[in-house]
Amino acid sequence: MLPAFISHADCARHEMGPHHPECPERLGAIQDMLLQRGLLDYMNTYDAPLATEEQLARAHASNYVHELMEAAPTAGYHRLDPDTEMNPFTLPAALRAAGAAVQATDLVLSGEVPTAFCNIRPPGHHAERAAAMGFCFFNNVAVGIRHALDVHGLQRVALIDFDVHHGNGSEDIFRGDERVFMCSIFEQGLYPFTGDQAVGPNMMNVGLPSRSGSDKFREAVAARWIPALDAFAPQLIYISAGFDGHREDDMGNLGLVDADYAWVTKQLMGVAQRHCRGRIVSCLEGGYALNALARSVSEHVKVLIGAD
Numbered sequence: 001m002l003p004a005f006i007s008h009a010d011c012a013r014h015e016m017g018p019h020h021p022e023c024p025e026r027l028g029a030i031q032d033m034l035l036q037r038g039l040l041d042y043m044n045t046y047d048a049p050l051a052t053e054e055q056l057a058r059a060h061a062s063n064y065v066h067e068l069m070e071a072a073p074t075a076g077y078h079r080l081d082p083d084t085e086m087n088p089f090t091l092p093a094a095l096r097a098a099g100a101a102v103q104a105t106d107l108v109l110s111g112e113v114p115t116a117f118c119n120i121r122p123p124g125h126h127a128e129r130a131a132a133m134g135f136c137f138f139n140n141v142a143v144g145i146r147h148a149l150d151v152h153g154l155q156r157v158a159l160i161d162f163d164v165h166h167g168n169g170s171e172d173i174f175r176g177d178e179r180v181f182m183c184s185i186f187e188q189g190l191y192p193f194t195g196d197q198a199v200g201p202n203m204m205n206v207g208l209p210s211r212s213g214s215d216k217f218r219e220a221v222a223a224r225w226i227p228a229l230d231a232f233a234p235q236l237i238y239i240s241a242g243f244d245g246h247r248e249d250d251m252g253n254l255g256l257v258d259a260d261y262a263w264v265t266k267q268l269m270g271v272a273q274r275h276c277r278g279r280i281v282s283c284l285e286g287g288y289a290l291n292a293l294a295r296s297v298s299e300h301v302k303v304l305i306g307a308d
Contacts, residue, residue, distance in 0.1 A: 003305045004107050004116035005040060006100040007031070008048040011121050014093035016085040017077065021251065021288040022121065022135040030119050030284070033294035034301060042305050044113065048100035048120065050092065051143060055102050058146035059139055059173050064130040068094075068137060080132045094122055094137040097283075101144030101238075104281040108236070109152050115304045117241075118283040119297075125167035125240045125285050126192060134165070134192060141238050141283050142173045148236055149179050158183065158234035160225070160268055162261075163242020163285045164252030166195030166205070170240065175199045181232045183225045185217065187245065187252045204228055213255040217245075221264055226271065233275045237268060243287030243296040251288050258292070262299035262308060269303060280304060 012024040034040045056065045071078055072091040079085045097120040104116035124141060126134030141159060148154045159174065161167040161184040171194070174180040181202050186195055188207040195205045206220045229237075243261060245254035272278045282304060287293035302308045 001112070001114055002042060002044045004046055004104060004113040005034070005043040005119065006046045006048050006104055006116060007119040008096040008100070010089065010092045010096045011048070013089035014122055015087055016135075022123070024121075025290060026287065026293060027119055027121060029290040029294040030297045033298045037298050039298060039301055039305065039307060042307055046103060046107070048096040048118070049103055050095040051098035051102055051138070055143055055147060056098060056138055058150055059129070059142040061130040068132065084132055084135055084137075090122070090137065096120065097122060097124065097140045098138040098143040101140045101281065101283055102147045105144045105148045105152070108279045108281055109148065114278050115280045116282065117301050117304055118281070120284055123242075123285040124283070125161060125163060125170050125242070126165070127169040128172040133169070136169060139169045139173055141240050142170055144281060144283070145174075145180060145238055154235045155179055156181070156232060156234050158229055158232060158237045159240065160237060161185070161240035161242070161285070162245070162264060163240055164245035164249075164254055165190055165242070165286060166192060166207075167240055168192045168194040171195070171199055171203060174202065176202070178202055181229070181234065183228065185220055187254050190252060208254060210253045211255050214257060214260050217254065217256060217260055218263060221267055226267055229271045230274065234271070235276050237272050237276060237280045239268065239280060239282040240285045241282045241297075241300060242285035243293050246287070246289060246292040246296055248292035249287065249289040251286065258295045258299050261296045262303050265300050265303035266308070
């Protein structure tokens with residue numbers, strides 16, 4: 001039973017103009033590194049389906065879904081916020097990205113695969129229930145989680161977000177939902193300038209100062225995340241896997257290194273093995289220094305597939 005690698009060519013057709021950091025080359029860099037290191041030999045590859053309106057509406061307001069679909073341009077760009085634009089290929093890319101999270105959920109919960117990594121874009125964790133922002137259109141992980149809860153009937157799902165930016169969209173969607181426990185670590189003072197105060201008891205936000213580095217990051221995970229996750233005892237773990245906390249990535253300044261992403265994944269695998277039969281769904285979020293991104297994802301995937 002091999003882990004899943006889920007992606008789609010449509011995800012590389014969305015772009016937001018020259019020099020935008022959230023670029024199509026991100027996916028190719030990751031896949032090339034996984035091929036180079038032989039990790040894809042230990043995974044089954046799947047093409048992501050298009051998410052349906054019904055699946056999207058479990059996480060997003062129906063009118064927002066319709067408005068976003070209607071906003072898709074037939075040529076050029078349509079700007080939604082200063083950092084977020086649609087081109088003619090954005091909508092299918094966003095639907096594939098959300099569909100990947102749904103497909104990963106089905107594969108993992110059916111027992112067909114033990115874990116899944118979704119190599120997708122656009123990312124999703126800044127997308128709120130009724131707003132696109134921060135390079136994000138649909139909240140991919142949230143769509144997958146609501147599918148697990150509302151279709152598969154799970155009662156306890158954990159969402160782990162280690163992107164350098166706070167996942168305000170996920171927090172907006174899951175505030176007050178006692179079935180979801182969200183743990184996030186992010187750099188203080190960065191976009192979207194949220195997260196300092198958790199919005200409910202099902203949120204554990206850990207803001208770290210700039211230049212915290214590996215030791216502070218690992219200390220926060222070990223001291224705060226892991227005991228809380230063990231107490232919650234999730235039936236399934238989702239990861240909003242952002243790699244922009246890497247010291248080579250100028251989108252943040254946490255100062256993490258490749259090995260930190262392997263380490264945190266091992267901690268989460270331990271929780272998954274104790275409580276949910278090792279079941280994890282991981283979806284790509286940030287990470288914009290291509291070489292550091294590819295190396296860090298390969299360390300993350302190596303642990304997910306048990307090849308570390």
